[in-house]
Amino acid sequence: MAESLTKAIHHFIEDRYQTKREALDKDHEKERSQATTAQDIESVDVTFADKRDKLRSDFDASNWLDSAAKRASQISMATHAVKFTHSSAKGTNVLAADLGQDNRYLDTAVLQMPAIDAVGNAAALDVARLLQLSDDNGESLLDYLKLDDVSSLKVIAKNDTQLEEWRVGLKQALLDATPSSHTLAKQVYFPIADNEYHLLAPLYSSSLSQAIYQEINHSRFSQEMVAAREARKKQVPHSEPVVAYPNLAVTIAGGSKPQNVSQLNSGRGGRNYLFSTRPPEWQSQLKAPLTSDNIFTHPELRYATRFAIKRLVSFLIQVNQQERESNLAIRNKVKRLVDEVIDEVFAKVSQWQQLSLGWSDETNELPAAQCRWLDPNNPKWDQHDDQWLQDIAKAFGGWLVANVNHFAKDELSLGLVESNQWQEAFKQALWEIS
Structure with a gap:
């Protein structure tokens, strides 16, 4: 495939020549238009004629490759470049090959044909593009130089001496005679013995x-x-x-x-x-409350309602300490706080209601009314029986009073009156959404 690569090299050099020639012609036209006398015009024409001759000579394939071979040492072909750590770092760049693959990691080794980068003098990056030219099989000039194969350049060279100079010169882009790190690069001193270290230089x-x-x-x-x-x-x-x-x-x-x-x-x-490397958010697996004998004492429901109950307790204690007579504003405030507790209960219970149909058949602990509430789509329920609403509401009223008394400690003590009021509020809310 040397012929196809040789052809690609000729096209590359010619394309670069045409680009330079077009820029030179524009400069010529500009300066010629600014000339005011015939003598000035002639001088401009002569100057640019000389420049064209030099440009044509410089981009003769053989001459251009002479220049490329001399400039190749100004760049490094690499897969890992030190300047990504800091743009002023001057350490060694690495052209990594045969790294070994570990499927647990997304790294350079997983790439079947990793793109080769070029680092160094920006004015010499055309040499890098030369080295990346490939033949019909996808093998690049860089790949052939690694094997000391310069057959694609042989027909361009004037003699074997020039061909050898190209081989040696162009290979400078692959070599680093004095590997080094830099103060602006990342460095890790890894101990291997007393006062002995390996210097590890992580590269991007x-x-x-x-x-x-x-x-x-x-x-x-x-x-x-x-x-x-x-x-x-x-x-x-x-x-x-x-x-x-x-x-x-x-x-x-x-x-x-x-x-x-x-x-x-x-x-x-x-x-x-x-890519985002944020840790995953913990999501607890919802389990059916099969071992609970009262859903209102289930730890997850107690946790979900704790803040709403504490706000209710705080307000009741405040009213009690101030020895204020009950009025419409106080009753409405208490109603809103109780409604907050009811909302938290419904929010938690709705999660259990999404479990697979019939899950409550596996429990012997939960009361039947609570099973009906938590597993509403179970076909065994009598859809005309509303007694379960009263049973659930009564359990709620007693549970909420007990919790208020628990959190209030000795500050106040509620009883049957509040329990009856709150069970009616819960029954009404339960009826509206059932």
Whole structure:
């Protein structure tokens, strides 16, 4: 496949020449339009003719590769780049291969064809693009250089000496003769013996970031996803599933000059996506109250109503201490506070009512009226029997009085009058929603 790669190299150099030539022609036209005399125009034409000749010479494939081989040492081809830690860090970048894979982790090793990044002098990033050119099999010039295979360059070279200079020079982008870290990089000194350490330098994976960036952008902007989301909006079938990544965070590497960090980072505009790693929210598994003999004393219901009952107790104690005569305002306030307790009871009971139909058949502890209330869709109930409403309301009234007396301690003591009043309030509320 050397021929297809050679062809790609020629096209790459020619495209760069045409871009430079167009820019030069624009500069020529601009300066020529500003010239005021024939002599000035001639001088401008001569100057730009020389520049065109030099440009054509510079972009002769052989000459351009001479320059590329000399500039390759100014960049590092990498999967992990130190400048993502700090844009002024100058440590070693790593082109990782054969890392070994652990399916428990989302890391660079899971990528079958990780994107190769380039770090270094931005003026030499064209060399990086040269190294990333590939043949019809998808093998890049970089891959061939790793094997010291320069057959794709042989037909361009004037002689074997020049070909060897290209091989040695271009491979400088793959090598770091003096691996090092930097004060602005992350560093961990790992002890291995007395006064002996390994220096660990965690590096950011630009290759993994690129894969995530491409996947998220595909889910957001690709024609397939746009069509799928439109189909979902219209509630019509579509062949593609809708893919979304919620709760994303974005970090910007390099600020206004992302090219100073790396080539891939520049292409991303400095954006690097982070998935949410918040811990899951605990959700208790709802269990049927099979062992309870009174649903009002169940721990979950007591917990759900504790604050509402304490507010009721606090107000009753306040009224009692002030020795105030009962009036409409006080009675209405008490009614609202009792209604709050009833609302909390109903909210909790509604969860048990969502359990599978017939679950109450498995308990011998709960009274029949409470089973009817908590398992309302069980077909065994007599739908014309309303006695269960009275039984539930009576249990509520006694339970609420007992709780108020418990929390009030010696401050006050309620009895049958309040129990009867509250059971009627509960019965009315229960009737309205049943």
